[in-house]
Structures are given as C-alpha cells and as structure tokens.
Amino acid sequence: xxxxxxxxxxxxxxxxxxxxxxxxxxxxxxxxxxxxxxxxxxxxxxxxxxxxxxxxxxxxxxxxxxxxxxxxxxxxxxxxxxxxxxxxxxxxxxxxxxxxxxxxxxxxxx
Amino acid sequence: xxxxxxxxxxxxxxxxxxxxxxxxxxxxxxxxxxxxxxxxxxxxxxxxxxxxxxxxxxxxxxxxxxxxxxxxxxxxxxxxxxxxxxxxxxxxxxxxxxxxxxxxxxxxxxxx
Numbered sequence: 001x002x003x004x005x006x007x008x009x010x011x012x013x014x015x016x017x018x019x020x021x022x023x024x025x026x027x028x029x030x031x032x033x034x035x036x037x038x039x040x041x042x043x044x045x046x047x048x049x050x051x052x053x054x055x056x057x058x059x060x061x062x063x064x065x066x067x068x069x070x071x072x073x074x075x076x077x078x079x080x081x082x083x084x085x086x087x088x089x090x091x092x093x094x095x096x097x098x099x100x101x102x103x104x105x106x107x108x109x110x
Numbered sequence: 111x112x113x114x115x116x117x118x119x120x121x122x123x124x125x126x127x128x129x130x131x132x133x134x135x136x137x138x139x140x141x142x143x144x145x146x147x148x149x150x151x152x153x154x155x156x157x158x159x160x161x162x163x164x165x166x167x168x169x170x171x172x173x174x175x176x177x178x179x180x181x182x183x184x185x186x187x188x189x190x191x192x193x194x195x196x197x198x199x200x201x202x203x204x205x206x207x208x209x210x211x212x213x214x215x216x217x218x219x220x221x222x
Contacts, residue, residue, distance in 0.1 A: 036213075049210055087152070098211065
C-alpha cells in the first residue's frame with residue numbers, strides 16, 4: 001500500500017540549531033512532492049513542490065530536497081517563528097489526490 | 111486578498127442533524143477539494159471537483175455529498191451527521207493539476 005511517513009513526529013530545537021525533517025514514501029508513479037507548513041488553528045500553507053529526484057528548492061531558512069525514496073526539509077538556524085507543523089504530501093500518477101503524511105511538529109525555543 | 115474562505119468556522123451538531131459547509135475561492139481556480147483532518151492522521155481527501163458541475167469521490171467519501179454549481183463555490187453536505195464525522199474540514203483549490211493547492215483555515219465540526 002502506498003504510504004507517506006514523516007519523521008520525527010516531534011522535534012524541539014534551540015534557536016540557531018539546524019536540523020532536518022524527513023518524508024519517506026513508498027509509492028509508485030510519483031508525480032510531485034509538496035511541503036506545507038501548518039500553524040495551530042490554520043490551514044496548510046504551501047512551501048515547496050519537488051517533481052524529480054535531485055531537485056532542490058530554497059526559501060529563507062528552509063531547503064527541500066528530493067531523492068527517489070524520500071525528501072528532506074532542512075532548516076538552517078531556525079527562529080521561534082519557524083515553530084509549526086510541517087506536512088509532506090505526494091501526488092501520484094493516478095487521480096488528483098494528495099496523500100499526506102501525519103506531519104512533524106517543530107518547536108523552536110529562544 | 112481572501113483566497114479560500116470557509117463558512118462556518120465552528121459548528122456543533124447533534125447526531126442525525128444535517129448541515130452544509132461552504133467553500134468559496136476568489137482565484138478563479140478550476141479544481142477544488144474537501145479534506146478532513148483528524149488527530150494522529152494525515153489530511154484525507156473526501157471529494158473533489160475538476161470544474162464547474164463536476165464532482166468525484168476521494169479516499170473517504172461515505173456520509174458526505176458535494177456540489178459545484180458555481181466555479182467559485184464547493185459545498186460539502188452531511189445528510190445525517192454521526193459522531194465519527196467530528197473533525198476539522200479543510201477546503202483547497204488550485205488552477206490546474208500538479209499546481210500547489212491553496213487551503214482555507216478550516217471548519218471545526220463537533221457532532222454530539
């Protein structure tokens with residue numbers, strides 16, 4: 001069965017302490033992988049789309065990379081305002097659905 | 111700059127009651143989606159639409175109906191609410207396939 005797994009479930013960092021979030025997928029026919037950020041009480045906010053292995057995207061302190069089996073969201077020198085839940089979703093060859101992982105809850109402390 | 115607007119934001123229902131959740135987008139997007147988000151689970155697709163007048167089932171469609179009579183609106187209906195439908199419902203839209211989906215801020219629905 002196709003599956004999207006995010007790890008860790010929760011991560012606590014000190015301000016300035018860089019780290020990476022992982023999204024692994026066991027799907028066939030990947031057409032795109034999406035990263036979203038979700039703040040409490042809000043809807044997911046789009047961050048990046050990656051379409052092929054080797055692709056990288058950057059935005060401020062965030063960098064997303066994609067291999068054939070997983071994606072990483074690297075957070076460099078995080079700030080407290082980066083605290084949120086980060087969601088990964090894959091778009092398959094069939095249908096229009098995004099298959100979401102359960103998310104990684106990130107807390108950055110001053 | 112409204113984007114995707116969901117109405118209502120909160121609602122409490124009794125088992126067996128019916129209600130309609132409204133999603134409106136002002137971006138002229140063709141595709142619209144309804145998801146539900148439950149604790150410990152990822153977002154799951156309920157129904158979607160690829161254009162005005164079209165609808166299709168997603169992963170968890172049972173107990174829900176949808177309509178897309180106007181391009182900018184996507185309605186989600188619960189005919190006879192059940193406690194298992196207690197959830198946060200998100201609407202999303204995009205202008206074509208494989209483009210990022212833009213989400214509303216959700217409707218928090220409790221069914222007693």
